[in-house]
Amino acid sequence: MRIIARLKTLNILKRDGKAMSRSEIEQVLKVLSVAIKRETTAFNYYSRGSENLSLPQGVRGLLSRLAEEERGHRHLLTNEYQAIERGWDDSEQSGSDLSYAIPQKPSFIPLDVSDDLETAAVSLPAVLVGGDNILSTIIKEHDLEARGTFLLLYDVMGHSIETTHINALAAKTMGEYVETSCSAKMEMELLSPGKVVRLLNGKINEIFEGQGVFLTLMCMLFNSNTGMLKYTLAGHEPPFLIRENGKAGSLLDTQLIVGIDSDFYYRENMVSFERGDTLCIFSDGIVEARNADGDFFGRRKIAKILESNRGTPPRKIVNEILVKLNEFIGSIPLTDEITIVIITSKGG
Secondary structure, three states: OOHHHHHHHOOOOEEOOEEOOHHHHHHHHHHHHHHHHHHHHHHHHHHHHHOOOOOOHHHHHHHHHHHHHHHHHHHHHHHHHHHHHOOOOOOOOOOOOOOEOOOOOOOOOOOOOOOOEEEEEEEEOOOOOOOEEEEEEEEEOOOOOEEEEEEEEEEEOOOOHHHHHHHHHHHHHHHHHHHOOOOHHHHHHHOOHHHHHHHHHHHHHHHOOOOOOOEEEEEEEEEOOOOEEEEEEEEOOOOEEEOOOOOEEEOOOOEOOEOOOOOOOOOOEEEEOOOOOEEEEEOHHHHOOEOOOOOEOHHHHHHHHHHHOOOOOHHHHHHHHHHHHHHHHOOOOEOOOEEEEEEEEOOO
């Protein structure tokens, strides 16, 4: 039974047989918002522990399972936040109206990146319709020499035609924002991940206040001169980073989903991204894909594929992930969009 149904059963959303006032509903939303933040913190804690190689394998396995539990709890709470904010009506079906199979030859999305990066990206089942989107741009100085690459991947929660509208608004906001810069130095400052996510969060809250519109988001800035990578995670699945030793580690510290708290201050993180390093960014559709037994594809399968294909060109890695996913789900159709981006550093 969903949380919204439980709330109704316990008369939490009604008082004396009457619908609660907006102020009372806002208190319920505030509680859910705090719960989502705490689930996010717990997810980060367990995820970080699951990748601590100093711990026994069994302990790391348990921590990984706990991380998946927390991610699921956060997803459930966010869905209920949406349902309540849109009118706390449980009459809507919770099932998906999206159903598709993995194509034998997926179409790759061309990304605008600097020459020191090699990339491959796919978005299924469609690129222009749906909630997933990838935006990228090369940051150049007046001499046209590339100084870096900005990349943004976001996932609008849901997959109806409405998400296409929200998707387009986010893209328009970013396009106008980038055009305000006039130099590489200014672009590097304007496209600072924390600043970009705060901008989008403010815009989404301003336009869609009270409509339960949320995005998970991964924002990155690759600096070609320093070999450093800045990033901000807003409720998005932590990407995998494969180093020279071949092990897949996660970029952690995911923060609050965009669209819940207009005043939330999104932080930045920084890691090195040097020759031979590979980054895998993906939406939660692949993690939550199920087989006939109801099992999730999960993060660990993605990590193993990346580790066994270290040094392989990005397109081959994407294809291998899709092949393994197809083998896992068998004849079960996918019911959520899937986006995968592989980025490899060729060095400066």
